[in-house]
Amino acid sequence: MGMTMTEKILAASSGRESVRPGEIVLAECDLMMGHDVTAPPAINEFRKTGAAKVKDPDRIALVNDHFVPNKDIMSAALAKAMREFAREQGIKKYFEVGRSGVCHALLPEEGLVSPGDVVIGADSHTCTHGAMGAFATGVGSTDLAAAWATGKIWLKTPETMAFDISGAPSKWAFGKDVILKIIGMIGVDGARYRAMEFRGPGVAAMSIYDRLTMANMAIEAGAKNGIFEADEKTAEYLAGTPARKGKIYASDADAVFADVVKVDIEGMEPVVACPSLPENVKAVGELKGVKIDQSFVGSCTNGWLPDLRLAASVIKGKKVHPEVRMIVIPATQRIYRAAMAEGLLDIFAEAGAAVSAPTCGPCLGGHMGVLAEGEVAVSTTNRNFIGRMGHVKSLVYLSNPAVAAASAVAGEIVHPEEIM
Amino acid sequence: MSETFKGKVWKFGHNIDTDIIIPAMYLNTTDPEKLADHCMEGEFPEFRKAVTPGDILLAGENFGCGSSREHAPVCIRAAGISCVVATSFARIFFRNSINIGLPVIEAADVWDQTEQGDVLEANPNGGILRNITKSREYKTAAYPEFVREIISSGGLIEWVKAREGVR
Structure with missing residues (x-):
C-alpha cells in the first residue's frame, strides 16, 4: 500500500520505512520557528527542561514580526527576551526589525525551507511552507520549547485529503480565491486533523506565490498541514535563494486518501x-x-x-x-x-x-x-x-x-x- | 490527570476561535493572570468574574480553532476552569492543552443535551461523563497511549526531561 507525500516525509524524518494515519511519530525537525509573541513563553518553558543549550541553534529561527516595531513597553519586553535568548544560545537565524518580515514570507525568502523538510513553528500559519513540498505545521510554545531541547516533535500522522484542482480562473481571481472557495466548500473544520494535498493541472499552472497563499490558509479549514508537490516552479523559486535542494516527495499512485475533492476553477471570479x-x-x-x-x-x-x-x-x-x-x-x-x-x-x-x-x-x-x-x-x-x-x-x-x-x-x- | 472534575457548565457555541478566547491585542504579556482577565472576551467579557474555580467550559465543534497561541488554554486554566468538554477540538488547541496540562475531553451529544449552569462530572481519561443536573451519562474515549504518557509525566516538558535526557 502506497503513502502520501505527508506520510513519506513523516516516515523519513522519524527513521521509519512507512507510517499510517493515526500513528504517532517523533520527527526530526529541520526548522523550528518562533516569533516575538510565541517565543517568549517557549523560552520560559525551555528553561524548565533544565537544558542549558538548545539541541541545534542552526535549526532555530526567531522572527520579529507580530508587535514590531514594538507597539508598547510590554511588547518591547517580549522582543527583548527573544533577542537575549538568541544571543545567549548563538541562534544566527534571528531576524531583527529592519532585517525581518512576516515570518511565513521571510522563511522561504531566506531559503530556510526546502522540499521534504519538517518545519514547525509556534504560529498556526506555519502550514504556509507546505507550498515548498515540505511538511509544515503550527504548534504551541511548549511544543516549540521541547523541540528546541530535543530537535524532535511528536506528531500524529494525519489522514490526507486530496484536492484535484482543474481549470484556470478569470483574470481577477487568484490562489486566495481558490483557497477561499475550498474553505467555503468544506467548512472551517472540513480538514480538521488532516493534511490537505493540492494537486492537478490547476495547481501546476499556479505561481509559487499562489501556492503559498493557499497553503497558508489550510489551517482555516482545520488542517494540520497543506502540501504541494515540488516542481520546476518550486525549483526556480528556490534557485533564487540560498536554500538547500531538499528532497522531493510525491504521493504514490496507490496512496490512500481520506477524501478526494474535485475543485473546478475554470473561469472563476473573485x-x-x-x-x-x-x-x-x-x-x-x-x-x-x-x-x-x-x-x-x-x-x-x-x-x-x-x-x-x-x-x-x-x-x-x-x-x-x-x-x-x-x-x-x-x-x-x-x-x-x-x-x-x-x-x-x-x-x-x-x-x-x-x-x-x-x-x-x-x-x-x-x-x-x-x-x-x-x-x-x-x-x-x-x-x-x-x-x-x-x-x-x-x-x-x-x-x-x-x-x-x-x-x-x-x-x-x-x-x-x-x-x- | 486521573482525578474527576465536577463543576458548573459555561456553555459556548461552535467554532469558538482563539481570538474569542484571548484577543491578540492582549498577547503583549505572558502572565496567565493578566491574560485570564480577557478570557472569552469576544463572547462574554465578564467571563472571569463569573467563573467559580472548578467550573467546566462546554463548547460545540472545533473549539479553539485559529491561532497556535498557547495563551488560549493558559488563560482558560487561569480563569479557574477545571476542564474543557467539547464535541470536537481544533488540533493545535488540543495538543497545547495536553502539553500544559489543561484537561480536554472530546464527547459527542453532551453539547446538545446540556444547558448553561448544569453540573457535569467528568474524568478526562475516558470513562463516564455525567450530567448530574439532568441525570444523563455519556461514554468518552480514552486518550491515545502516547498522550496518556505525556499526561502522566505531568506535561510535555516533564516528559522531555524524563525521556529524552536533555543536555
Missing part, C-alpha cells in the same frame, strides 16, 4: 469571505453596497511582491475613497525594497494609502490599523473571526489584493472591473 468565519464565502458581486472603513493589503497570506504589484495595478492613478483608510504593508524588508524600487510604494502613497514597514500588526488587531466599534474592513489576510482586527463589533471581509484595492477606491466591496 470571492470574499464574509464575517465572521473564513467559510462564509460569497461571490464578490453578491456584496454590492457593503461599505468599508478600511482596506488592508499585506500579511503572510497576501503581502508578497506579486500581491503588491496587483494592488498597485488596480489603484494606479486613482485615489482612495475619502471615507476609507487604505493600509499597505509589504510582508518583508526585501519585498518592501523591491516594491520601492519598482515604484509600487509611491503608487500607493500617491493614491492616499498609508504604507508601513513589515509587521503582522493589523491582521490580528495588534497595531498599525486596529478597527473601532462598528467599523468594516476588507483585508487580504486570512482570518475574519469576531474581533480579529480590533473591536468585537468590527467586521472583516477577506479578499484578494485586487478586490481590496478596488474596494478602497470605491468605498465599498466591488469587483476590480468596476473601477478599471
